[in-house]
Amino acid sequence: MNRSPAELKEEILRLTREYAETAHRAFLPADQGEHRPAFVPGETTVPYAGRVFDADEVEAAIGSTLDFWLTLGKEGEAFERELAGFLGVKRSLAVNSGSSANLLAFAALTSQKLPDERRIRHGDEVITCAAGFPTTVAPIVQAGAVPVFIDNDPVTGNADCAQLEAAYQPGRTKAVMMAHALGNPFDLGRVLAFCQAHDLWLVEDNCDALGCSYTLPTGHPQGQAGAALTQWTGTWGDLSTQSFYPPHHLTMGEGGAVNIVRDMKLKVCVESFRDWGRDCWCASGVDNTCGKRFGWQLGELPEGYDHKYIYSHLGYNLKPLDPQAAIGRQQLKKLPAFIQARKDNWESLRHGLADLEEFFEFSLPTHATAWTPGGFTWDATGCRTDCSWFGFLLLVRPTAPFRRADLAKHLDAKKIGNRMFFGGNLLRQPVFVQLRKDRPAAFRVAGELTGADRIMNEAIFLGVYPGLSGEMIAYMVDTITDFCRGSRAA
Numbered sequence: 251m252n253r254s255p256a257e258l259k260e261e262i263l264r265l266t267r268e269y270a271e272t273a274h275r276a277f278l279p280a281d282q283g284e285h286r287p288a289f290v291p292g293e294t295t296v297p298y299a300g301r302v303f304d305a306d307e308v309e310a311a312i313g314s315t316l317d318f319w320l321t322l323g324k325e326g327e328a329f330e331r332e333l334a335g336f337l338g339v340k341r342s343l344a345v346n347s348g349s350s351a352n353l354l355a356f357a358a359l360t361s362q363k364l365p366d367e368r369r370i371r372h373g374d375e376v377i378t379c380a381a382g383f384p385t386t387v388a389p390i391v392q393a394g395a396v397p398v399f400i401d402n403d404p405v406t407g408n409a410d411c412a413q414l415e416a417a418y419q420p421g422r423t424k425a426v427m428m429a430h431a432l433g434n435p436f437d438l439g440r441v442l443a444f445c446q447a448h449d450l451w452l453v454e455d456n457c458d459a460l461g462c463s464y465t466l467p468t469g470h471p472q473g474q475a476g477a478a479l480t481q482w483t484g485t486w487g488d489l490s491t492q493s494f495y496p497p498h499h500l501t502m503g504e505g506g507a508v509n510i511v512r513d514m515k516l517k518v519c520v521e522s523f524r525d526w527g528r529d530c531w532c533a534s535g536v537d538n539t540c541g542k543r544f545g546w547q548l549g550e551l552p553e554g555y556d557h558k559y560i561y562s563h564l565g566y567n568l569k570p571l572d573p574q575a576a577i578g579r580q581q582l583k584k585l586p587a588f589i590q591a592r593k594d595n596w597e598s599l600r601h602g603l604a605d606l607e608e609f610f611e612f613s614l615p616t617h618a619t620a621w622t623p624g625g626f627t628w629d630a631t632g633c634r635t636d637c638s639w640f641g642f643l644l645l646v647r648p649t650a651p652f653r654r655a656d657l658a659k660h661l662d663a664k665k666i667g668n669r670m671f672f673g674g675n676l677l678r679q680p681v682f683v684q685l686r687k688d689r690p691a692a693f694r695v696a697g698e699l700t701g702a703d704r705i706m707n708e709a710i711f712l713g714v715y716p717g718l719s720g721e722m723i724a725y726m727v728d729t730i731t732d733f734c735r736g737s738r739a740a
């Protein structure tokens with residue numbers, strides 16, 4: 251008897267789950283330890299990050315692939331709605347990477363659809379910080395604007411906001427675009443006040459910080475009168491971006507999103523740049539959303555020219571596929587647990603390594619002044635951060651009997667994943683050294699970049715992702731402790 255497509259799909263998905271439950275046990279979150287392969291210290295790799303998923307994601311990917319719509323469709327639409335709902339922003343637009351999200355967020359601010367005095371033009375300046383991931387900055391240069399680099403605080407990893415005013419140039423500065431470093435919110439209290447004072451756009455690169463929140467105290471000029479104001483990072487600026495590459499807080503393989511916080515005019519611009527630069531905003535497979543597909547006269551085109559083929563921007567095509575969005579929807583359901591696991595793992599590492607202060611300067615959340623086993627102490631601003639950590643950042647003290655590279659090599663040999671803070675001081679990277687030679691006016695440095703250089707020379711980060719079990723963290727702590735003590739003895 252021939253089986254119907256629905257029956258066949260059901261059977262395939264049942265087998266898919268069975269397959270995933272057998273083949274992918276190593277990717278389960280650590281709290282499902284009883285179903286994961288046993289951890290063998292020194293033999294099992296302890297990654298710094300990676301995909302964490304179960305049969306739900308695999309079923310969603312196969313189900314969507316069987317439907318074979320492929321391009322962004324009903325899963326994409328639902329994912330965008332659900333992500334925007336989680337964050338509490340006006341809209342989220344799915345894209346194919348965090349780098350694409352940054353490219354689009356910045357490109358949107360160059361649109362002629364924005365008020366003339368706010369639109370970013372060739373030669374306008376955008377304040378960013380020197381240490382971080384290159385594609386936070388690249389879109390500024392790619393659009394012909396000028397990044398102005400301020401320093402980073404090596405302890406938080408974030409921009410040193412004391413340099414903001416010195417970086418500002420009346421009439422030229424149009425925006426601030428920077429990342430919340432490794433799941434640690436930057437000083438939003440100060441950045442928001444600065445942007446408001448000078449009428450600047452704020453783009454938050456939230457790629458490494460999904461699930462962080464920030465609190466402004468009662469009565470803060472950017473907050474509210476009668477109560478403190480707490481919101482997720484990625485919801486304070488005008489636009490924000492996410493990455494869903496595997497090490498990030500949730501994954502769809504490759505993927506990302508641009509969040510439109512309030513202003514739907516920006517949604518029109520981001521969407522246009524994402525979708526070939528077109529003026530039309532119909533979803534894939536849909537015609538005539540505007541109700542006047544053949545009723546427009548734009549540019550020098552004849553009246554009635556098909557709106558689907560009218561282009562108002564020099565755009566791209568940066569959409570993800572629908573099966574990616576289907577995976578992302580399953581991951582979103584797990585996000586609160588993932589965020590909690592990252593916080594718990596950071597705390598476990600901090601407790602475990604607490605006796606090693608003589609070797610390391612440990613990272614602190616922005617606005618924290620110290621860590622104690624009972625919690626953080628905080629500065630007098632009243633602002634607070636709640637970190638959804640991407641990694642556990644530490645600086646190897648110049649007085650330690652080993653260098654950062656020695657530790658990194660040792661951890662590698664012990665199969666413990668570790669990373670440098672991305673590109674370190676980006677201005678020391680070959681691309682910026684060359685740019686300085688080719689086009690000296692392509693960027694500007696606002697002050698000394700000693701913090702960014704310290705990050706480049708001394709910083710290393712360890713994993714905190716939800717795939718790390720207690721045993722793995724204990725192994726990390728023991729390995730690092732033995733290494734430090736052994737180096738002191740040597």
Ligand SMILES: Cc1ncc(COP(=O)(O)O)c(C=O)c1O
Nearest residue numbers: 347348349383429457493494495
């Ligand atoms: C702060 C930051 N922004 C942007 C990106 C780029 O994201 P993607 O790898 O999805 O392009 C990354 C990558 O890890 C990042 O760390």
